Amino acid sequence: MxxxxxxxxxxxxxxxxxxxxxxxxxxxxxxQPVRAVPGAPNVMLIVLDDTGYGQLGCYGSPIETPNLDALATGGLLYSNMHTTALCSPSRSCIVTGRNHHANGMAAITELATGYPGYNGQIPFENGFLSEMLLQHGYNTYMVGKWHLMPSEQESAAGPYDRWPLGRGFERFYGFLGGDCSQWYPDLVYDNHQVEPSATPEEGYHLTEDLVERAMSFIADAKQVAPDKPFFLNLCPGATHAPHHVPTEWADRYRGRFDDGWDAYREHTFDRQKQLGVVPADAELSPRDPDVPAWESLSPEARRLATRMMEVYAGFLSHTDHHIGRLLDFLKETGEFDNTLIMVVSDNGASAEGGVTGTTNEMQFFNNAPETLDESLARIDELGGPGTFNHYPWGWTWAGNTPFRRWKRETYRGGVSDPFLVHWPDGIRARGEIRAQFAHIIDMVPTVLDVLGIEPPASIRGVTQSPLHGVSFAHTFDDATAASRHRTQYYEMFGHRAIDHNGWRAVCPWPGPSFAEADRPFGTSITMADLDDLDAHHWELYHVDNDVAETLNLADEHRSKLIEMIALWYVEAGKYNVLPIDGSALERLMLERPQITQARSGYTFRPGTQVLPAAVAPRVLNRPHSVTADVEIPPGGAAGVLLCQGANAGGWTFYVKDGHLHYAHNYVQRALYHVGSREKVPEGRHTLRFEFEPTGNPDIAHGKGASGRAQLYIDGRLVGETDMPFTTPVAFNPGGMACGANPGSAVTPDYRAPFRFTGTLHTVTVDLSGDLIVDAPSEMRMHMARQ
Structure with missing residues (x-):
């Protein structure tokens, strides 16, 4: 039939x-089966991470990105696209077409707080593009970085309704959090954790793996239904830190950045004018007060900074190469010309490496930066599996040429990003630039527009909210068409801005730069602060004539500024922006509701999934014990009992050479170790580690609580040491694992995964403060209440 x-x-x-x-x-x-309209195009979004406006070759950069440049040559380059200044918020806009506070994504999910615009839970009434296209016969694939659900929901306990497969994606392969090692990623396949298919020594790299998986997803379906279109959301970890890349890719850039970031800016800006990316009469934004002049650096500092940039450039070129492999695959399968491709970065280049850069970004998050000499000692390791590196913020500033500032701030360096559109079957124009104002909330409406699809009234029975963005499809073949997006607000960590009809108002917090601020980044905003900010600290730019925000017109056009401030508050009221929250560390350390009631005891078993940090017991800066119930076979056993973290920082409780051990990796800057004086005997035994704080944490200076580490076998003290300080804030990457150390080894004392070879029944973590050695003191009681 x-x-x-x-x-x-x-x-x-x-x-x-x-x-x-x-x-x-x-x-x-x-x-009737759900079928797509015959000839419907595939849709592919490629979302780069922390890639600045001036870092792709087609935007004037000296970094080689031939495959992305080819998309610009064969399609359209948009010079006026805007994001939110941070990853999770931007990514929520890209897939929903709604503003980030309306998505509950005021910041990254790890900083969620208990307000509608800040809780990290994208409402189901804000449907994803994947859910919309699924209703129209598309296969839907999510590959790479997710970071779009509360961190507390990333464990095997779920709930899974905000995982990719719960939001309209039929297949998922990638990582759930904000970043991960490119060499030892925390991988999830559909709804379960998996280990990488190979080791770095065997040639593994995450970007290559993601592209391979994307091609296999497409091929799997096309062999059965060749005419069925697909939606692929490809989100590589690149170029977010860690800047991990094979050495040969970094070595391609040897000597290419020796003239420094000042020269990079000048050369890139000149090239942007030649390409037409910025107007010929544009002015380059002035020197950033936080960035030292290249010539002011010592020769050693310049050598380190240069190598860090070579590694970054190699990382970006390596990413472009593998994106090129995917594009070649689409050409080979005949899908390329009828695939609508959009390439965007989630925010401007990142300054999380600090003024000097770092071999381990976790030092930044723990306020524990290494010295120049410490970094130089590891210069040849940069980009490799032993580092978690990030370049100095001078390169960040240069990477956002011609704009000022960077990620996390709402000046244009934070929110203006590269954006490419390529679709040979649907767009006549080739190699042209579009200068119309656009925002990433416009991507979903544009896709629906070109597909002839109306936004759904409901998804799985949930009535849908209106889209906030507007289509820019009318600009595809008309360079002179007016933008239909007239007003756009911004807020990130209290840093605010608004665009309206070619004007731009910015209210920086805590100041226009760190050097000009009287308070550090991440400071909470009081009512007095807000009154002062609104009265005295808004800046005004006519960006139609001043693309790089070089001339503050706040005094000359006071009435326009007041209008813009009022408009910002109107938009804030629409989209759940209030209350304005400038805090960062406080949000990171905030206790959030869990799917189970708070408890002081946790029991783990070997072979279970790795526990993400958000749901793992919080052992930092407080008394705690770790107790393992083991059986040691004749001849002994070895391996990890329980660990948390990775080579970038963490702790591990293990047996080696017959002895019991504990090691605390302080962001790769120090390793505190204690071993037992006697061997663990054969048979069934209780092995225990205890930490008893002896001093207060000094989080501002990167030092967690000092304390005494003690080891016990069957209740007998068999080893102890004093740790002068510990990790203050967080371990990342790497979750808590029982019976093995997946990924990279927390300590160089063993090679991962170092699975325990005896019988491990359970491991219990106790946070009650009930320690075997009871030495009461006010400090101990204080810490026990934390």
Whole structure:
């Protein structure tokens, strides 16, 4: 029977066939399968991470990105696209078409607080593009970075309704959090954790793995349904820290950045003018007060900074290479010309490496930067599996040429990003620049527009909210078309801005730069602060004529500024922006609701999934114990009992050479170790580690609580040491694992995964403060209450 002879009906309609007493007197009909419109294009979004406006070759950068440049040559380059200044918020806008506070994504999910615009839970009424296209016969694939749900929901306990497969993606392969090692990633396949297919020594790298998986997802479906279109959301970890890349890619840039970031800016700006990316009469933003002049650096500092930039450039070129492999695959399969490709970065280049850069970004998050000499000692390791590196913020500033500032701030360096559109079958224009104002909330409406799809009224029974963005499809073949997006607010960590009809107002917090601020980044905003900010610290720029925010017109156009401030508050009221919160560290350390009631005891078993940090017991800066119930076979056993973190920082409790051990990796700057004086005997035993704080943490200076580390076998003290300080804030990457150390080894004392070879029944973590050695003191009681 041919398809044409099938009698079909839409689900919900009455059965159009005939039902008699037998099939002889009956006629069948079938529920109509969901099919895409014939010839419907594939849709592929490529979301780069922390890639600045001046870092792609087609935007004037000296970094080689030939495959992305080819998309610009064969399609459109947008010079006026805007984001939110941070990753999770931007990514929520890209897939929903709604503003980030309306998505509950005021900041990254790890900083969620208990307000509608800040809770990290994208409402189900804000449907994803994947959910929309699924209703129209598309296969939907999510590959790479997710970072779009509360961190507390990343464990095997779920709930899974905000995981990719719960938000309309049929297949997922990637990582759930904000970053991960490119060499030892924390991988999830659909709804379960998996280990990488190879080791770095065997040639593994995450970007290559992600592209391979994307191609396999497409190929899997196309061999069965070659005419069925797909939606692929490809989100590599690149170029977010760690800047991990094979050495040969970094070595391609040897000597290319020796003239420094000042020269990079000048050369890139000149090239941007030649390309037409910025107007010929544009002015370059002035020197950033936080960035030292290149010539002021010592030769050693310049050598380190240069190598860090070589590694970054190699990382970006390596990413471009693998994106090129995916594009070649689409050409080979005949899908390239009818695939609508959009390439965007989630925010401007990142300054999280600090003024000097770092071999381990976790030092930044723990306020524990290494010295120049410490960094130089590891210069040849940069980009490799033993580092978690990030370049100095001088390169960040240069990478956002021609704009001022960077990620996390709402000056244009934080929110203006590269954006490419390529679709040979749907766009006549080739190699042209579009200068219309746009924002990433416009991407979903544009895709729906070109597909001829109306935003759904409901998804899985949930009535949908209106889209906030507007389509820019009318600009595809008309360079002179006016933008339909007239007003756009911004807020990130209390740093605010608004664009309206070619004008831009910015209210920086805590100041226009760190050097000009009287308080550090991440400071809370009081009512007095807000009154002062609104009265005295808004800046005004006519960006239609001043793309790089070089001339503050706040005094000359006071009435326009007041209008813009009022408009910002109108938009803030619409989209759940209030209350304005400038804090960072406080949000990171905030206790949030868990899916189970708070408890002081946790029990783990080997072979279970790795526990993300957000749901793992919080052992930092407080008394705690770790107790393992083991059986040691004849001849002994070895391996990890429980660990948390990775080579970038963490702790591990393990048996080696017959002895019991504990090691605390302080952001790779120090390793505190204690081993037992006697061997663990054969048979069943209780092995225990205790930490008893002896001093207060000094988080501002990167030092967690000092304390005494003690080891016990069957209740007998067999080893102790004093740790002058510990990790103050967080371990990342790497979760808490029982019976093995997946990924990179927390300590160089063993090679991962170092699975325990005896019988490990359970491991219990106790946070009650009930320690075997009881030495009461005010400090101990204080810490026990934390």
């Amino acid at each position: 041919s398809q044409a002879s099938w009698n079909e009906y839409r689900p919900g309609q009455g059965f159009p066939g005939v039902v008699g007493r037998t099939t002889e007197e009956s006629s069948p009909a079938w529920p």
